[in-house]
Amino acid sequence: MSIIGKIESCLPSFTKTETIIARFILDHREDGVEQYLLGDLSRELGVGEATIVRFCRKLGLGGFTELKFLLSVENEEHTAARENSGEIKDILISSIKMTDSMVSSKDISDVVDLAGAASEVFFFGIGMSGLSASMGESRLFRFGKRTKAITEAHAQNMQASLCDENSLIVAVSISGETIDLIEAVSLAKESGAKVVAITSYLRSTLAELADYVLLSFGKPNYINAGAFSTVVSQLYILDLITSEYALRFSAEAARSKKRIARSIINKMVN
Incomplete structure (x- = not known):
């Protein structure tokens, strides 16, 4: 299952704060969420850095870096075929x-x-x-x-x-x-x-x-x-x-x- 699919499937089990993180990722999946530093995303969402790390671990990941990596993989697969010289x-x-x-x-x-x-x-x-x-x-x-x-x-x-x-x-x-x-x-x-x-x-x-x-x-x-x-x-x-x-x-x-x-x-x- 893709990481986006996993986040969507876990939505019902997320806490209120975790849902804020999940919704942001889902709504901005093509805007480069993986380009955020942990501190920047924390400030953007108004949640603690530790909360974001716990969210990642709830998905079975080692931390925020692994989440960014998986998002990069999926985003690259989605956009690579669309790139042309223009x-x-x-x-x-x-x-x-x-x-x-x-x-x-x-x-x-x-x-x-x-x-x-x-x-x-x-x-x-x-x-x-x-x-x-x-x-x-x-x-x-x-x-x-x-x-x-x-x-x-x-x-x-x-x-x-x-x-x-x-x-x-x-x-x-x-x-x-x-x-x-x-x-x-x-x-x-x-x-x-x-x-x-x-x-x-x-x-x-x-x-x-x-x-x-x-x-x-x-x-x-x-x-x-x-x-x-x-x-x-x-x-x-x-x-x-x-x-x-x-x-x-x-x-x-x-x-x-x-x-x-x-x-x-x-x-x-x-």
């Missing part, structure tokens, strides 16, 4: 537009101030967010800034422990709850580093740790975790930051781009 294009465009609406020019300017003052900028990310971190490093590096992308958990911890007040960490995570990333960022904060978070959740642990938060549009999906729409929104923010940096420090950026171009000109095929 819908994919609309999703990507919408992702950029939504991200643009959540980020102000002052936010970008403040982050560029931090980058300009830092002795070195480290980009932290894991999984698909690690790819975004690597792109951020590649882009900013070309403008003359000392940068390094670190996408492996142990290396992030080691680098974080060596940071100081002149270091800047740009931490990229859709959920803002990736355990290894949170650990590394916490170490960096203890070392005195400034932290910029690029995440989709303002109330996430990563956002709470950060000095600045830039919101990207994208929701975690256990089945379709490699969706490009989430990465596109992260790359859009990183492009805003690095482009503003190049404008702000135009002389340095121009010199660096010329030197880099000369260094690789012989590598190109005529």
Whole structure:
């Protein structure tokens, strides 16, 4: 039996509070209930986090994470067959537009101030967010800034422990709850580093740790975790930051781009 079917069959046995949770899931089954963090759903419904966990266990599940996983499976099976090139294009465009609406020019300017003052900028990310971190490093590096992308958990911890007040960490995570990333960022904060978070959740642990938060549009999906729409929104923010940096420090950026171009000109095929 599907998890939706199981919830429907158990409706008569639910308490009043459990029924509120069940009805919300059933009424929003195609709206991405699985994209909620436990705390966000608790606030949305006005019920305790422990109540939601008990609801999940009443369904025979290990907890809220397993419920989200099963909902992701069913939602993916329902929507995968309907996706076409036009819908994919609309999703990507919408992702950029939504991200643009959540980020102000002052936010970008403040982050560029931090980058300009830092002795070195480290980009932290894991999984698909690690790819975004690597792109951020590649882009900013070309403008003359000392940068390094670190996408492996142990290396992030080691680098974080060596940071100081002149270091800047740009931490990229859709959920803002990736355990290894949170650990590394916490170490960096203890070392005195400034932290910029690029995440989709303002109330996430990563956002709470950060000095600045830039919101990207994208929701975690256990089945379709490699969706490009989430990465596109992260790359859009990183492009805003690095482009503003190049404008702000135009002389340095121009010199660096010329030197880099000369260094690789012989590598190109005529």
